[in-house]
Amino acid sequence: MDQPLPQLDRLFDYRIPEDLRDAVTPGCRVKVRFGRRKIGGYVIAVKRASDFEGKLLWLSELVSPEPVLTDEVARLTRAVADRYAGTLADVLRLAVPERRKRVEDEEPGEALPVAAPTDTHWNRYIAGEAFLRALRDGKAPKTVWSALPGEDWPRRLAEAAATTAAGGRGAVLVVPDQADLDRLDAALTNVLGPDRHVTLSAQLGPTRRYRAFLRAARGTVRIVAGTRAVAFAPVEDLGLVAIWDDGDASHVERRAPYPHAREVLLTRAGLADSACLVAGHARTPQAQLLVDTKWAVSVTGSREAIRSAAPRIVPVGDESDMARDPSGGTARLPTVAWETAKAALDRDRPVLVQVPRRGYVPAVSCQRCRTRAVCPHCSGPLRLTGLRRAPVCGWCGKTSHDHRCRECGSAKVRARVIGAERTAEEMAGAFGGVEVVESTGENRLDQAPGGRVVVVATPGVEPPAPDGYGAVLLLDTWALLTRADLTASEEALRRWMNAMALARPDGTAVVVADGGLPVVQALLRWDPAWFAARELNERAELGFPPAMKMAALSGPNGTPEKLAADLPPELGAEPIGPIPIDEHTERLLLRVRRRDGAALAGALARANAARANAKAEPVRIQIDPREIG
Incomplete structure (x- = not known):
């Protein structure tokens, strides 16, 4: 029932009126009387008798005979509610979209056949071909896949899904956001052909989303891709669940009971006895635990494959590097990084510059005593929105025209963190005559322009370039590494790898960080499994x-x-x-x-x-x- 109160988190029995007995089936929507109100719910099972000893109330109304809650998804939602100390009603709201009667009245389409792909690139990975072969044979392999740099990961997922569907089983594919879903949607169409899969996400809108949901529930399509809620999609004869970039925070549901899509899929793989693929360029300690406990097999590229796919990675950040730099180590863009970018631009290749924060200067401090500058009205952090502009509060939005430091009284401020807007200005000055574009959460580019261009992007919204970037620069890495969070190093490596994976194999990547740090060592060797195992061991000790x-x-x-x-x-x-x-x-x-x-x-x-x-x-x-x- 649509009743999220934790003390009522159980199933209730109702009598079915004679005129509704043929129409009421498991999974359909109904209304029942509960107390003085009528509330909605789903039929979990229809039985001849009840073991409830009291008086049973009559079912009030059949909202829709459409079975939108399958038995497999019903068991999954109960398991997820129990795992996260939540209620079944809360999880069902995540699993089943809002009803659209007009969509239910539409005639169901015809299920089209899916052919197994004849040409795949899984043979670049150790155990990659064995994974596809197991899917082809109807088995349920559990796999943790570390993708190579430059990998066309949407196509690899599409190949795995097509192999599963060709054997008569379904697949659920989960990605972090709409941009990733658009790429996966295009790859699925290319590999499967049209009208053989659907996508589910909030951006579709209620009507289109419900139409895609019903196509899966009715068995018209066997492959469903989408963002986190698609983990509950009603796919018939489930054979594969897969998640891309499971360390991305977007996979965590914002509503109670706050499940992680990876954990939902792992639970579902166990209940449905399906194959499972946890994938990404980086690897989380949670994924490494699956390998260490022998629940899953690690699929990684050989050293030869990594050498041929990865760009040349140059760390610039320890004391000796800074001492040798002509700037004396004071420049934000070290000479090596500038030369690398210029060489790429001279060859008409785009350059990607990753910075941790958006905005102009998102945090400032006193130039004299280094005390953090705060708003005199609400004590919120002050920031700069442009050159020669007065500081603005990030909380209340008020402009501090006569700002004075609370500690020393100085009116001058300095940048604590430099954002993407200011970085774009600096790049335009450093590379005269070169086009500079930004890609941030508010203004995300789907694809970078080709040729002589510098793209300044914040983590997670770096647009792919047509033929890859000639150079990738990772600036202000300290801002990620010094976060007061258990996952700071893990998150930094994930963001760096995702950016560097966009480089050309013959390109160069410069990371402005100390090359002796373990997280930078993992990046240099492109060895996310080693770093994930190291993180897992450290957390076990702590x-x-x-x-x-x-x-x-x-x-x-x-x-x-x-x-x-x-x-x-x-x-x-x-x-x-x-x-x-x-x-x-x-x-x-x-x-x-x-x-x-x-x-x-x-x-x-x-x-x-x-x-x-x-x-x-x-x-x-x-x-x-x-x-x-």
């Missing part, structure tokens, strides 16, 4: 995820501690914190052994249900929170 299971409890001061106190002592849940979020709210972390993760989620769900039943203050529960700090 007792952090994914080696341990964690839950974050957020709520009014004192409330998370009270809920934690109600947990069974045999769980051995170790509290960390609480940490104040604001004046009235705090956050408490709970840590248990990995094998006790399911027990912790169940105990938290029951404790939260008991609090809700007693009308106590609510507590927000996040299992496996992305941010620990």
Whole structure:
């Protein structure tokens, strides 16, 4: 039922009226009376008798006879709700889109055959051909794939999906965002032919999305691609689930119970006994854990394949590098980086410059004493929006025309972080007569112009160039590496690899960072598996995820501690914190052994249900929170 209250998170039995018995089937939408209201719900099963001893109410209304909730997805949503200490109603809202009656009245199309691809490039990878062969034979291989630089990953996913569909089974493919989905959609059309797959994302709009959903639910298509919610797509005879770039934060649902698409797919692969592919240029510790526990096989390129595909990578950042630089180490763009970019431009090849932050100068400090500059009205961070402009508050938006440092009284400020807009100005000055374009979250380029151009981009929105970039420059790397977050190095490597993967094999990439850092070493050798294993071992020693299971409890001061106190002592849940979020709210972390993760989620769900039943203050529960700090 559409009833998210945790104390009511269970199935309810209703009697079916005689005139609806033939129309009511598992998976259809109905309305039932609950208390004084009529609420919507789904039929999970139709039985001859009920074991409920009380009086059964009649089912009020059949909303639609269309079976939109398959048995497989119903089991999946229940498992996901249990894993994340959530309610079934919350997960069902993620899994089944809003109904459009007009779409249901449309005639279903005809399912078109899918042929297995005859030419693939999986043979560039160790165990790559074996993976496709297993899909072709109807087996369920579990794989973690580290893609080579320059790899046409949408086509590789399309080849895997086509191989699965040619054997009569379905595939679900999940990507982080719409730009990636557009690339995958084009690759699927090219490999499969038209009208043999659908895509699902919020940008389709309610009507088109529901039409694509119904095509999958009715078995008209066997391959569905989309963003995170597509992990629940109703695909018939599921044979493959795949996720690209599982470290991307976009894979985490923003609504309760906040599931990660990777974990949803892993759960689904287990329930449906399907193949699973966790893929990306980089590799997360969570993916490496799948390999270390023998749940999945690692698919990587040979050293020879890496050498032929990867650009030449040059680190510039240690003391000796800076001492040799003609600028004396004070320039933001070291001479080596400038020369690399100029050489590429001279050959009419585009250059990609990655910077961590958008805007002009997103953070400033006092030029004299280096104290962070804050707004005199709300104490928010000040930033610059252009050359010779007064600082503006990033919180309240007020302009600080007469800014004075709170510590020393100086009116002069200096940049703490330089954004993409200011970087574009610097590039235009450094390379006179060269076109400079920006790609940021607000103004994302789908594809970079070819030829003599400099593209300044923030992480995650770097546009591919027609024939690859002649040079890739990674600037201000310290901004990623010094974040106060458990995943800082992991996230930095993922963003760098995704950018460098866009370079030509004969191009050059310059990373302005110390070459002795482990994360830079992994980049130089293009060895994400080594770094992921290293991160996993370090987290195991420190007792952090994914080696341990964690839950974050957020709520009014004192409330998370009270809920934690109600947990069974045999769980051995170790509290960390609480940490104040604001004046009235705090956050408490709970840590248990990995094998006790399911027990912790169940105990938290029951404790939260008991609090809700007693009308106590609510507590927000996040299992496996992305941010620990």
